[in-house]
Amino acid sequence: MKWLVSLVGAGLVMITLRDLFHTLWHPTRHGGLSRLVMTALWRLARRFRAPGRVVGLVGPLAMVTVVGMWALTVVLGWAIVYWPHMPGAFTFSPGSKAAQEPALLDSLYLSLVTVATLGLGDIAPDEGWLRLVSPLEALVGFALLTATVSWVLEIYPALTRRRVLAIRLALLRDADPTTPQIDGTAGALLLESLATEVARVRIDFTQYAEAYYFHDGEDHSSLAAMVGYATVLAQRGQAAERPEVRLAGALLTGALNDLAAILDQRFLHTGGPPTAVFAAYAADHGRDGAQP
Missing domain, CATH: 1.20.58 (Methane Monooxygenase Hydroxylase; Chain G, domain 1)
Known part of the structure; x- marks a missing residue:
């Protein structure tokens, strides 16, 4: 059951990466999260005949929304990967109260810290496969930041x-x-x-x-x-x-x-x-x- 939950989290991350790939590097007319969000905001603004200044905000606001949803989905997906194995498969720094918190909260915290590449070290993976997965999340976080900057510059x-x-x-x-x-x-x-x-x-x-x-x-x-x-x-x-x-x-x-x-x-x-x-x-x- 633990592995099934972790696979669900990994699937969520893969869906996000697929959407990011098709938005930035292999655009298709089938669309994805970015197209859905932008189309919905655009149609909403046109339907209610928003003034020009409001319509002018649709594009930038939609980009911010899409990037935020990408980041949120990646963090949530990796937290679900960690969740079933928390706290047994992790090592906590001495004096840390993290182990006393709910497992889901610790998983979200670890995912946020890792994707932001902060590396605080108060929670560290102990099992071999988790020690490989955590740096991979940091790489995805770095790729997400780079992709966001590239998207704006394009x-x-x-x-x-x-x-x-x-x-x-x-x-x-x-x-x-x-x-x-x-x-x-x-x-x-x-x-x-x-x-x-x-x-x-x-x-x-x-x-x-x-x-x-x-x-x-x-x-x-x-x-x-x-x-x-x-x-x-x-x-x-x-x-x-x-x-x-x-x-x-x-x-x-x-x-x-x-x-x-x-x-x-x-x-x-x-x-x-x-x-x-x-x-x-x-x-x-x-x-x-x-x-x-």
């Missing part, structure tokens, strides 16, 4: 790339170049560079799906509001006379179609054409979408 550059593209589209919308104006080498380079940036954002939505649930602030920095104008530029490029401009317009159209497919597959589920997907994307982020 998400925010992705947000920056998305917002830079939105601002660039906003500036182009204000200038509103016509088909004759982009029918040249400069126009071809412009459309090709936009296609490259759209492709980068598409990859970001694949690799860092949680970035979708971050609010972009004002319209000029919101891709949800500005992506519609990119389709206008692509159409004008394809209507140009120069073949290199038409090619660049076709590249931008292809990149936008690919982006729409990812947005629809992972987040929106409209089943419609790219224009409908971008309209749903704008609506989901509280935007109207840029019009020609």
Whole structure:
């Protein structure tokens, strides 16, 4: 029975590590804890029509919630591993009152101390297999901390790339170049560079799906509001006379179609054409979408 309880705790730890792995290093559209938490908070904020400042907190708050749940589950899982073997399989420092406490409390305490890599030493494993398991928990705690830092450092550059593209589209919308104006080498380079940036954002939505649930602030920095104008530029490029401009317009159209497919597959589920997907994307982020 003791081993069965310990296996339950080990299973809880493995579930957490699997979720962490699929969130950071092998993202899938099947989601996990992070996707469930972020989707729930996002839908809740949109359903009650929370103001922009509140919606802007959804992404960071969801990340903090997910990391907290990861840490809590790891600590609880390892405490369950220790619990059936407490106190007989452990050595307590002289004068310590820890052995007088309930076994579950001592197990939680030991798990917290170990996962935080504090190494206080007042409770130490005595059996051989536990002496191997405890350092492993410390390694998992270190990996969790490293993964959290890595997650933050990966998400925010992705947000920056998305917002830079939105601002660039906003500036182009204000200038509103016509088909004759982009029918040249400069126009071809412009459309090709936009296609490259759209492709980068598409990859970001694949690799860092949680970035979708971050609010972009004002319209000029919101891709949800500005992506519609990119389709206008692509159409004008394809209507140009120069073949290199038409090619660049076709590249931008292809990149936008690919982006729409990812947005629809992972987040929106409209089943419609790219224009409908971008309209749903704008609506989901509280935007109207840029019009020609």
